[in-house]
Amino acid sequence: MIKVERHGAFNVNCVGLERLPFPMSFSVREAGGSWMISAAAARAGELIDVLTRTANDTVVVNLATNSFLDEDYQQWRPSLIAAEQGVDCTVHPVGAWAADSIELGEEFLVMHRNSLPRFLSSGWSPYELSLVDVPAGATPGQLDELALVIGTAAADEPVLPRLDGSHFWFSGHDDCYLAVESTDPAMPSSVLGRLLALLAGSALIDASGASSVGVPEPADALPEQLIAESPHWMGAVGNASGTTVTLKLSPMSQRWRLGQQLPKQAGYTATLDLAHGMWHLTAGES
Template structure:
């Protein structure tokens, strides 16, 4: 069971001037011994527990940009200032003396124990750029410089984990909506797919229940599908798009269409290959084409 906030990614993001609700999108591929997932729509905080389940003990915040923390002169706070305000203990590694203008990162890296990451991302703030990578504990200054250089000079869509020896997880979030995950955990792609289904269902239930406006509106508890359901979908096709077709106090239906390649912004579902159904009475998920939730 997860708690879905009314201000989650599916609740606040839309596509185009018509503000069409965001579809669920998911793609996975295997690359050089790891798995790459691209997906939408999800905030980093909505996936954090899954990301940390297979990460090493320390996590580096390698890139961070947000409009949520600004001073009276509209200067964006540094990552270390945000961490201090959040009460998240971290080690700060400056890179601005050599990286400024040379690589596409900020002026500092943060190194946090993975147990501190939920506190760091807690609250209503939203990063429009967020890059996380797990690392072996106790990396020195030179090793952190090498990590920053590897991330900051990577070409677009170049797999990152092969460039980061010792790392098991790489996460890049854009607009707190678009997700890129690389992982060495074979179970994580299906868990992420299942989480997206639950997040979309929770967002739809907020609309059904008419949660009150305001930043402190209630959350909706939603059961997640069994990992086997997502694994069967991935086994059938690596690329999917989904939209809510029915939502009530009885449950939620999400129509899923298989794509030939990963989703592109603006694409809408053209057909329904199966429907993921959440029965709120039993708390079970199933596929409407006859496969059970397991």
Template sequence: MIEVGRQGAFSVNSVGWERRPFPLAFSVREADGLWRVRASAARAGELVDLLVAAANDAVAVVALETNSYLDADWHPLRPSLVAAELGVPCAVHPLGSWAAGVNGLGEEFLVLDRDLLPRLLDGTWSPYELALIDLPAGRSAERLDELALVLGTTGVDEPLLSRLAGSRVWFSGHDDCYAFLETSDPALPAAVLARLLTLMAGAALVEGEREPLPRVPEPDPGLAEQLIAAAPHWIGALVEAADRTGGEQLIAIDLAALPAPWRLGEPFPRRADVTATLDVRRGTWRLR
């Protein structure tokens, strides 16, 4: 069961001047034992438990930019000061001038235990840029400099984890809405797709409701795996959130398979290929 807040990505994001509801978008590609996932809409804090479950014991936050924490001159705080404001203990690894600003790298890395990541990304603030990667055993300065070198010299469309022995998860988020993941964990893509369905259904439930916030059941992993087996690229739209006769409360999400990953501005296909339906009272999902 997932608690979906009022500031979830599907609730705060919209498309175009008409402020149309933001669609669910998911794309996955597998090559050489690595899975690359693009997903929206999802805040980092809405996916953090999935990242923690797949990660090694330590995580490096390699880029963090936010307007939620500003200094007296209205400049964004450095990542280490953001962590201090949130009371999250971490080690700080400064980067030399050769690395800062290359491929989105900041002035410093934060290294923290993976179990502290949910406290850092607690949902009370929003990073408009965020990148993190888990670390294998050993956190020496030399290893972190090597990490910076790899990050700074890897192209956007090039696999990253194949150049970093032992790392399992790379996450990059933009506008706290668009998420990109690379992972060696074959279960993570389906978990992300299941989470997107849950978040979209939760956004429908939370609209107009008072406290307490709803806790929304997630689909069985097999449901998301079934969708991925059918097609690698999906777009989804909420089509129904209503009480039916007989006391049923159903939330339906139309899903259409795409030939390529969805891009902002592309319309929803005229015809859905499948509908995922949540029976709120029974707490069950089904595809039809």
């Protein structure tokens, strides 16, 4: 059971001047021994427990945000944000060479993965966020090398093969769009299952007017079945009442792009029966 809140990504984000509901999107491929996922919509805080299940204890954070600004409207240093959030971390100065040449921030925060939920707790939002796990005791030289790898990686290029001992990498934009790379073969179905629960939860909040709602995640077999049929999916809310939500899910030939419309006919319907805590998947629309 997860807690879905009103300020979650599906409730906050919208598409176009018409402010249409934001669709769920999911895409996965295997490359270089990693599973590479692109998806929307989710805030980092809504996924962090999924992302770090098989990660090293130590996580490096790079971020940009407009949620913490000084009197000159300049972003706080990440270390000040961590202090404000009450999170213990060590600070690694990235150096002007990285900030000027590959557009990374001036600081990396190195913290325990268990500190991430508190660090990302509600009330603020990063418009750029990178997370990568590293083995404990990473040296300053290794962190500089990490900065070079993630700062120079081409789009859609796997980075984990170039980071010895790292198991996941996350890049989030606008606290909505996300890219995940993981060596864990269970990560794609875990992320898709969480997205389905978040989308259903957003519909229940809209239907009930509640500030939050508890939603069970689907059993692993449901997202695994979807991924086995297609690596690319779009989804939207069909109907929602106080205890039942239907989601229209459509397999796609390629990953979703902003502005792409949902197919007129859904390939599957996923139904959440909240009263019994059960998910069901049926072919076609219902």
